[in-house]
Amino acid sequence: MKPLHILFWLACATPLLALIPSNQDPATTDWPKEVERACTAKRYGLRLAASKAVAAGGGAAVPAIRAFAGQRGKNELPQALVDAIVDQDTTDGPVLDLLTEWAKDRDFYWRAQAMKGLARRAPRLPDRHATLAPLFAAHHDDPAWLTRVHARLGTALLGTTPGTVDPLTLPETDPRATSKLCALLLQNGKVPPLQPLFDALLDERTFQGFPWGQQRAGEAAKALRTWLGEDLPTQDGQSEPDKTAMITAMLANASRKSGQRLAPPTPLVDVAVPFTGVIEILSCRNGDLHLQWTAAGDLHAGIDATSAGRVPAPVWDELSRRRATLELGSSHGVVICDKMRLHWHEPAVNANVAPASLPAPAANWLERLAQALEQADQPRLAEALRAGLEQFAAR
Amino acid sequence: MSLLRLPLLLSLLALPGDDPIKTSFAVLAGFDYQEGMSLPKEVTDLDEKIVTISGFMQREIPGSGPVDTFLLINDACGCNGTPKMHEIVFCTLPAGVTMEIKAGVVHVAGKLYVGEEKEDGVVVMLYQMDADVVK
Numbered sequence: 001m002k003p004l005h006i007l008f009w010l011a012c013a014t015p016l017l018a019l020i021p022s023n024q025d026p027a028t029t030d031w032p033k034e035v036e037r038a039c040t041a042k043r044y045g046l047r048l049a050a051s052k053a054v055a056a057g058g059g060a061a062v063p064a065i066r067a068f069a070g071q072r073g074k075n076e077l078p079q080a081l082v083d084a085i086v087d088q089d090t091t092d093g094p095v096l097d098l099l100t101e102w103a104k105d106r107d108f109y110w111r112a113q114a115m116k117g118l119a120r121r122a123p124r125l126p127d128r129h130a131t132l133a134p135l136f137a138a139h140h141d142d143p144a145w146l147t148r149v150h151a152r153l154g155t156a157l158l159g160t161t162p163g164t165v166d167p168l169t170l171p172e173t174d175p176r177a178t179s180k181l182c183a184l185l186l187q188n189g190k191v192p193p194l195q196p197l198f199d200a201l202l203d204e205r206t207f208q209g210f211p212w213g214q215q216r217a218g219e220a221a222k223a224l225r226t227w228l229g230e231d232l233p234t235q236d237g238q239s240e241p242d243k244t245a246m247i248t249a250m251l252a253n254a255s256r257k258s259g260q261r262l263a264p265p266t267p268l269v270d271v272a273v274p275f276t277g278v279i280e281i282l283s284c285r286n287g288d289l290h291l292q293w294t295a296a297g298d299l300h301a302g303i304d305a306t307s308a309g310r311v312p313a314p315v316w317d318e319l320s321r322r323r324a325t326l327e328l329g330s331s332h333g334v335v336i337c338d339k340m341r342l343h344w345h346e347p348a349v350n351a352n353v354a355p356a357s358l359p360a361p362a363a364n365w366l367e368r369l370a371q372a373l374e375q376a377d378q379p380r381l382a383e384a385l386r387a388g389l390e391q392f393a394a395r
Numbered sequence: 396m397s398l399l400r401l402p403l404l405l406s407l408l409a410l411p412g413d414d415p416i417k418t419s420f421a422v423l424a425g426f427d428y429q430e431g432m433s434l435p436k437e438v439t440d441l442d443e444k445i446v447t448i449s450g451f452m453q454r455e456i457p458g459s460g461p462v463d464t465f466l467l468i469n470d471a472c473g474c475n476g477t478p479k480m481h482e483i484v485f486c487t488l489p490a491g492v493t494m495e496i497k498a499g500v501v502h503v504a505g506k507l508y509v510g511e512e513k514e515d516g517v518v519v520m521l522y523q524m525d526a527d528v529v530k
Binding site for chain 2: 080210331335
């Protein structure tokens with residue numbers, strides 16, 4: 001063969017080399033070993049790297065994931081692995097089937113993430129629209145806020161048709177959900193109403209020290225910055241001299257680009273209430289519950305501490321006396337995802353509780369509190385608390 | 396060593412003039428991290444400085460009982476996805492000290508080390524801290 005011919009064939013073959021995976025061959029990779037590493041390696045970074053490798057394997061790695069979940073339990077699969085699969089673009093059938101099973105499984109810790117994986121891929125899956133559309137619709141009002149956001153995202157990305165509900169018009173009480181859905185839509189190429197994102201930019205609210213307002217501000221800023229291609233002030237909790245001017249400029253640009261009429265945001269700050277106790281339930285299964293109270297029995301619900309009435313004084317006094325006798329350690333059970341936190345003063349208690357691990361005296365007290373919530377005309381709060389009890393009370 | 400003795404020991408360890416620099420995950424995680432990249436100056440400026448930072452304690456491996464190391468992360472519920480490498484401070488308590496994972500937001504102070512640390516060719520840590528105070 002002449003050198004010229006060799007060069008010719010090399011030139012033809014070079015682009016094809018790019019199609020060969022550089023790191024591993026899915027057909028020969030030891031997937032059980034990779035999955036084991038993704039789930040059990042002692043170093044977080046090693047688990048993360050292995051998770052990405054497994055996710056990149058697409059459908060070839062799924063049997064090993066199923067085998068691990070079958071042997072150890074589905075909730076032994078770490079969020080990092082599920083997130084890595086969600087963030088991949090593969091539409092391999094076995095991956096889609098796995099994500100669908102997970103998204104439907106209320107007892108799977110990472111079902112919200114699985115729903116996101118389906119939502120992101122949905123526009124590229126015309127042959128699955130008939131099954132995905134009803135799946136998304138069925139979870140529009142899921143009690144877990146992240147699940148319903150991702151379900152609404154899926155419907156919005158599929159595109160609403162006559163007779164289907166526009167997910168952006170659905171009622172929403174959790175401020176995190178409103179801005180996250182808009183941010184996700186922007187990230188996925190759809191321009192939603194932008195006002196919720198601008199409203200989030202000056203959110204400084206906290207929950208028991210957790211700066212959730214700053215987090216949604218940062219998320220909104222990032223989504224807007226990417227969409228507009230301009231810089232926004234960093235949302236680090238520090239006032240910056242030009243912050244107002246920057247937001248004003250962003251509003252003008254966003255209005256022009258989107259054709260939407262946008263109002264400047266107003267600062268959102270914590271309510272000035274001296275809370276003396278809190279119950280926080282973070283549950284991918286049943287949804288979150290945030291309940292804070294004052295010494296006098298004033299209740300505030302939600303992560304944004306909306307006023308929720310007052311428990312009658314005699315009932316509250318009796319509840320307070322019983323609460324003072326509860327003995328709780330700093331942790332009960334092994335928390336992986338869902339958890340309950342009980343925190344109050346006099347006596348000082350700050351306890352993390354895993355599902356099925358709440359001691360009976362505390363569970364009995366929470367049931368009594370649920371009855372008090374009903375007396376305070378808060379049946380939905382009582383129902384949410386009982387759902388938490390059902391999940392967290394020791395069996 | 397009991398948790399109750401920890402603050403006392405740690406206050407003794409603090410050196411006069413070492414005013415901690417208050418930082419946050421907005422600084423440490425305020426950029427898109429790629430392995431091998433040059434880190435922003437505002438981050439590298441914190442290398443080997445005494446800092447304070449707030450976040451949530453998490454075990455590196457699920458389990459129970461006291462720990463002598465923990466991850467400090469910025470999210471209580473994983474709602475914003477798996478923490479990326481620049482969204483985690485790997486904290487180590489002083490030798491012989493253990494403590495329970497605390498619920499809710501904690502404030503940690505100690506010397507911060509900035510830079511990639513690899514194991515088996517994989518970045519396993521970007522931020523490490525000798526956590527002298529956890530409260």
